[in-house]
Amino acid sequence: MDLDQIIDNIGKLPEPSKNALKEIISEVTHPKGHILFRADKVETKVYFIKKGIVRAYTELADNEITFWFGREGDTVVSMKSYVSNQRGYENIELLEECELYEVRKRALHELFCKDIHIANWGREFAEKELLKTEERFIGRQFKTSLERYRDLMNHTPDLLQRVQLGYIASYLGITQVSLSRIRAKFR
Structure with a gap:
């Protein structure tokens, strides 16, 4: 999925703000099986999936529990690391070779301080991630x-x-x- 589409799906930005955001985003490719995030580690990056599929899972003593899949257009983020700079609980594994858009959390937060439009976009991003988590939780429970x-x-x-x-x-x-x-x- 195109970076402009991903950004716009989160929230509309004026062109100068969108360009500033795109300047801090780079493209990376990782092979199938790559572990993008590891549990019990503070993650400093946020990813958007251009192409490919990932799964989030947690390890128990005798097995793994998959609790989320991400595909083209989805965000890959450890919300615990993103919000509170604490160690995450999830592992993120690439189930296909993935092309990803990568942004460092620090650079993103610096833009939040400089541009109110990007700050609001970041709020919308966090709100949408919260809603997705809530929907997964409710679906799992009920x-x-x-x-x-x-x-x-x-x-x-x-x-x-x-x-x-x-x-x-x-x-x-x-x-x-x-x-x-x-x-x-x-x-």
């Missing part, structure tokens, strides 16, 4: 695995072709056997 699978099919059907079924099952909070049964209902 929807059945069947309803969560249906949501995936309706809102992000490409995930079902691009992501390993084990990760999808973990995201839904079920076993792969249960996922197979659910998938059979939709055939």
Whole structure:
């Protein structure tokens, strides 16, 4: 996804402000399997996905729990690091080779102090990330695995072709056997 589209999806900026923001953003590419963020580390960068797919997960003693997928146009951020400069709890793994837009948190915060439009854009960014987190939490708490699978099919059907079924099952909070049964209902 184009950088202008990503910026505009977060919030509209006057052209000079948008150009100032774009000046501090660079493009990077990482291979499939690369760990972009590591749990228990303060992350100093924010990424926007130009091309590719990522997953956020946490490690338990005997397994990993996938709790989020990001794809083209999505933001990759450790909100705990971004907001409070504390160690994050998530690992971010690239499930495909990814082209990313990268911005250093410090440079972004410096722009917030210089340009009210960019500061407001940053507020909109944080608000939208909060809403996404809230929606994931509510879906996890109040929807059945069947309803969560249906949501995936309706809102992000490409995930079902691009992501390993084990990760999808973990995201839904079920076993792969249960996922197979659910998938059979939709055939």
